[in-house]
Amino acid sequence: MPRSEPPVDIEDPRNEPSPMVDSPMPGRIDGHPAPPELIDSWDPADDELPGDQRPAQWDWHGYPSWGRKAVAVFPIVALVLAVALFANTTLSAQGAIAEVRSVTGTGGATLLSAGPSQAPGGAASGTGQPADYRDLTFQVPGSTVKPLQGSTSLALSHYAGWQANGSAGSANGIASVSGGLLHVGVRQPTPDFKGWFATTTSATPRACVFQFSAASPPPISATHTLAVGELVMAVQTSRTVTNGDINYVVVAENVFADGQRNLTVGYSLGHLSHAVEHVLKGVPWSAGPLQVAVDTNGNNRLSVWVNGALFFAATDLHMGIAPPFDPYLEVQARRTAYTVAFDGYSSVCQNNVVVSDLPDGTVAHLGAVTVTTHGGSAVFPMAAVAQPVTGELSLSVPGNASPVRFSRHRYWPGDRYSYAPGT
């Protein structure tokens, strides 16, 4: 500013304006280098620096700094990275996925619960959690795939924590899902009993009830008098892999060549092979879907419920089956090819069906049962060994003109649902 300048004698001829910018003049501060071409700068900070401390590239429009290069290439690099991430992820997607199960209702309402994990894209996954064995239905088609790492078992695609194995061998055994059913079978007849099964990779605590649901076992096609096909629902110690014990509780429907059937309950004890079977009860049986609940502590207590009725119960046994347990959804066959089908399985660890997050006063109907909501939850009494109820749940929510109706669904004992009033 002019006020800060030293006094200048305006008569001094040396103070005449000069076109020579570089020539020293009175009233000017000497010692500055010749200024480069002036460029308008946006940055007021430039004004605050002494001239000799401003070695910055004045012509910064054209200076190829690293920062400028990085800014210039960013869009291309970002797009390439994005495409690479999309492609790589899409092509290599795998891993267990925790799934949310939903029952859709009118008005966008939904019942939500945790469902079993699924391995996407046909990839094999041997990992599983006990929660994966609850309310399992076979809605996603798939079949056994490559062996699990460190095991002779085959992974069941789309069903995390499930594996297939058996004495029939992988060439002769079948485990595949289609039409909402898990098909387990032996392809070719064999002179001795050969079996194939689907079981879990993680164990279920002994406090839980093992609920199996199967379609009616088909008649056998072979005419040999020794031909037998068996639908087997077994609960076996999970320590087989570590100590070789083959100790299990078994419920089996046997189908003979002459069309006869029987239903037996027993337990087997053995080591590595040739387990000895102890039949506890056997009765003639007729064709039809089979719903079985097995409740045991592996030692002295065993109760078996078939199609909702108590079939066998004892508390004075000496079975010696060490918990925790694995469920086996299995087939056994002799001199015949034979395939059975399961339509559901659940490790039931709680009583009742509970729908939570409901407004108090909501009236809930399921089948023949009607309950009123208290404390935000509607509780349908249902023992852990009771067979699941398939039906339409309806909720009369206070303030709603019409009740919310949910699609037909199978409710297993122990189910816990959260009511979502619409998205």
Place this chain on the structure above:
Amino acid sequence: MTKYGPVSPIVDVPRVSPVAGVARSLDELRTESSVFDDLHVEARRVLDRNPEPRNLRDVAVALESMGYTTTGARALGFNTVFDLALTVFDLTYLYYVPRTEEVPEEVPTWRRFADDYLAGSWYGVPWIMSIVVLFVGRVALWSSLNATPQVAAMVSLAFFLAAVVAGACSQMLARRGTFYYLQKNYPLVRWVVARFLVYGVATGLLAIAVAYAVYVVPVYGLHLGEIFAEFAVAIFAFLLSAAPLYMLRRFYTLALATSLALVVTLAGAYLFSGDTNDVRHAQLLGLAVGSGAMVVIAASYLALRTDVDSGLGASVTVVKPPALRVVLWHSAPYGVYGLAYFVMILVSPLVVGLAYGRGLGVDQYLYPSTYQGSVAIALLELVVLLGLVHASIERFGRRLMPLLERHTLDRWAQARRALRREWIRSVGLVVVASGVVAWALPPLLLQVLPPSLTAAVRSPGGLLALEVAAYGFAMVPVGMLCSQYLFFLGRPTPALFGAVAGALTSTMATALLVHGGDIALGAWGLLAGTTVYAVITGLGSYRVLAAGEESFYASF
């Protein structure tokens, strides 16, 4: 302008002979005809530099700018420049020509305020229309009431990511684009819009790809992941393409484009409604949303062609653009502000959804329909309040310049008091209005809206979430207005700090509150975050406004 080297102080000084003694008045000076003539010349030159000098200081400044120093004044017979200015000031009245001022048309204050309110309300037009269509047609640009929870979770995650990234890009684009647009520097408007869109798209796609690869596909699987990617890209395209329309204030075009996009989405949704496969249905709906976004992109492109290219004229205009990295760097605070702002108001349902998933036994985000539905109804109050924020900031802009022109430099204290009063009046009005709306609107909406849309509020915890979220969102307009003050004066740092602090508070407070399983408490986290945002931006803007003309001049 960067100055380089000292400026010779005598270049502009007329070379006159020194006068013996010191002159005291014009009468004395008349005896020195040469000096007297020179003073007349100087008076005309002063008026040339400042046509309306209001006081002695204005004249002195003009004389100094002409090169006069004490020495120069003494050469004319005056002790100081101020003494010279006193004499020249008397002479300026001989040459002063009053300018013909164009008196603006008097518009009643209330009518102007109403006009501004309505103009500000246009900002929410796409959202209002989408919500209305969502209620009527059960499907809108970002959501479907018929979606399964899994699909709703994907769309919700996609909307969160798209809104956060697009919010950042839009803020940067709006700041820099408006800067050039108001200067009618159309080549640079086009330059800025093109660059910001390219960089915004690249950033958005990278962010979507990272989320897809790192979280969505590993947790939800490939099919749901594809739905996420599809919706994220479509929503992002829609939001980003609307940014130039906001910048150009083409609200009618925005409304028309949104209408067309909604029609396309609705038509697509109903055409595909026969598909019973949820995933496939969602994928087709995503395509419909993407088609709707194309409509907005086309409208945005046409608007830019009309508004910007027409200003270029027939001749080819060549401009030297600024360095892009410098522009990006200086726009970055506004981008971070936009990002943090959207995180602050949208993160609460995300955190609640994660807690909801954990409560159901799955370690993933799950669409919390009760909480989300209640919070969405509370969000509607912003439709009422956005116009008030706009009207307040427009009023401030109109009043600031006259205020600073009227208050001369020696009356700065009054100017600062006036600015403080303006802040208190406007912010107070928004606080009161927001409080009243938060108190009155939720029960009103519950009575007006059909029961099927308010089912979430009647669920356990829904009413609490609605009432608390209503006050949480009521703090947002307060923070917005204070941020606008700061942006107006080129001081984005307090606004940036407030938005980031609000986002962090909202995230952490919500996470802590819902940790115990009661997800309705998440709304308190939202309230905490927006309160922090409003308080910090409020204090920052008050401080800046209280600094008066210093802030105003510093903004240039």
